[in-house]
Amino acid sequence: MIVFNQVNKFYGDFQVLKDINLTIKQGEVVVVIGPSGSGKSTLLRCINHLETISDGTLTVNGISVGDKKTDINKLRRNIGMVFQHFYLYPHKTVLENITLAPMKALGQSEKEAKETARLYLDKVGILDKAESYPSQLSGGQQQRVAIARGLAMKPEIMLFDEPTSALDPEMIGEVLDVMKTLAREGMTMVVVTHEMGFAREVADRIVFMDAGKILEEAVPAEFYENPREERARLFLSRILNH
Amino acid sequence: MDFLAPFIEVYTPEHFKFLLEGFGVTLKVAAISIVLSFIIGGLIGTLRYARIPVVSQLLAVIVETIRNLPLLLIIFFTYFALPEIGIEMEITTAAIAALTVFESAMLSEIIRSGLNSIEKGQIEAGRASGLNYIQTLRYIILPQALRRMVPPIVSQFISLLKDTSLAVVIALPDLLHNGQIIYAQKGSYVIPVFVIVALMYFIVNYALSLVARRLELKQS
Numbered sequence: 228m229i230v231f232n233q234v235n236k237f238y239g240d241f242q243v244l245k246d247i248n249l250t251i252k253q254g255e256v257v258v259v260i261g262p263s264g265s266g267k268s269t270l271l272r273c274i275n276h277l278e279t280i281s282d283g284t285l286t287v288n289g290i291s292v293g294d295k296k297t298d299i300n301k302l303r304r305n306i307g308m309v310f311q312h313f314y315l316y317p318h319k320t321v322l323e324n325i326t327l328a329p330m331k332a333l334g335q336s337e338k339e340a341k342e343t344a345r346l347y348l349d350k351v352g353i354l355d356k357a358e359s360y361p362s363q364l365s366g367g368q369q370q371r372v373a374i375a376r377g378l379a380m381k382p383e384i385m386l387f388d389e390p391t392s393a394l395d396p397e398m399i400g401e402v403l404d405v406m407k408t409l410a411r412e413g414m415t416m417v418v419v420t421h422e423m424g425f426a427r428e429v430a431d432r433i434v435f436m437d438a439g440k441i442l443e444e445a446v447p448a449e450f451y452e453n454p455r456e457e458r459a460r461l462f463l464s465r466i467l468n469h
Numbered sequence: 470m471d472f473l474a475p476f477i478e479v480y481t482p483e484h485f486k487f488l489l490e491g492f493g494v495t496l497k498v499a500a501i502s503i504v505l506s507f508i509i510g511g512l513i514g515t516l517r518y519a520r521i522p523v524v525s526q527l528l529a530v531i532v533e534t535i536r537n538l539p540l541l542l543i544i545f546f547t548y549f550a551l552p553e554i555g556i557e558m559e560i561t562t563a564a565i566a567a568l569t570v571f572e573s574a575m576l577s578e579i580i581r582s583g584l585n586s587i588e589k590g591q592i593e594a595g596r597a598s599g600l601n602y603i604q605t606l607r608y609i610i611l612p613q614a615l616r617r618m619v620p621p622i623v624s625q626f627i628s629l630l631k632d633t634s635l636a637v638v639i640a641l642p643d644l645l646h647n648g649q650i651i652y653a654q655k656g657s658y659v660i661p662v663f664v665i666v667a668l669m670y671f672i673v674n675y676a677l678s679l680v681a682r683r684l685e686l687k688q689s
Contacts, residue, residue, distance in 0.1 A: 332600050
């Protein structure tokens with residue numbers, strides 16, 4: 228479904244992504260971990276073309292992401308994204324946040340979009356906040372709205388860029404629970420996170436990155452019990468024993 | 470009582486009518502210039518924000534040039550220099566044209582910096598959800614930026630209204646100009662005329678800033 232083939236990316240002379248080869252299948256939950264600056268967010272952001280790749284090929288559903296002929300807006304409608312800092316639209320209510328793209332990008336009627344929005348708000352457990360503004364919500368609630376906003380486009384793929392890193396510890400659980408539900412329902416998910424518990428429980432595969440390279444790919448049990456790479460071992464010991 | 474005598478003498482219905490006529494011209498010129506410069510300035514500010522190659526750079530040069538010239542010079546230029554190259558305008562049109570050019574440049578900077586103040590993540594969120602660039606600007610960035618820009622935009626409008634008085638140099642029959650005509654009749658009229666002229670400017674501008682404050686409160 229998502230295929231990276233020999234992808235490289237440079238910022239000037241600095242190489243952020245090195246020889247990335249990665250295939251993500253439909254329904255798979257892939258968790259990308261690694262130290263900060265390892266290129267994991269960049270990798271994720273390439274998938275919906277928020278970042279451009281310098282060379283190699285990247286396809287989503289067989290469509291080349293960087294190709295000039297690709298209708299990127301159409302492609303993006305099929306890929307939901309959740310950001311570390313939520314990026315809800317502060318001037319719009321929760322409901323309007325969710326209905327904007329379905330109405331403007333998919334051409335849904337307001338009625339239809341609102342119905343869908345309520346459905347997903349209910350799913351993430353905050354239907355009662357539909358008429359609130361983002362500033363009236365806690366961080367955890369805001370992030371759940373952001374997930375509902377992504378889902379309302381009925382995408383086949385959801386990208387999560389450190390979705391719990393900006394949250395107070397007691398709110399992390401409520402967001403992870405929503406993500407676990409999604410994973411169980413068969414959503415294709417690519418998740419950049421430091422939540423090792425989540426990765427271990429939910430991921431079909433762990434991708435470990437360092438310095439722009441994918442150093443290791445393994446199923447969670449294998450990766451956590453016995454990481455092959457020394458760098459991964461070091462990373463795990465630091466992150467698990469703090 | 471000697472001091473008050475000229476006040477009583479000059480405040481006649483005829484003089485008031487004449488001043489109000491002038492004030493009408495001031496308000497008309499200001500209103501048209503405000504609308505035009507808001508549209509043009511908004512367009513320029515947005516185009517510069519969008520960093521369209523060549524277009525944005527070209528606009529930057531034009532805006533910087535205009536912003537660094539005195540308004541008085543632009544007024545003179547419009548009325549006295551443009552006819553030399555075959556562009557002739559009557560006084561009111563020339564005043565509106567000069568003010569619009571100058572204020573568009575000023576407003577475009579306010580609008581550009583207002584747009585720049587919205588975090589890039591907002592654009593990314595919009596684009597990632599499948600909205601195109603124009604839709605993202607229109608539904609996400611502009612509404613947020615406009616709210617932040619209300620106070621500086623209104624204060625620019627107030628400047629514009631006051632700046633219309635500079636057009637006396639091309640004999641625009643505005644409030645200040647008509648005031649001058651009245652006090653030219655008699656030296657002792659100067660102070661009473663200035664008082665009433667100042668009051669008229671003050672009331673309208675103060676009302677504008679009250680509106681701005683209301684809008685600001687409404688947002689928060």
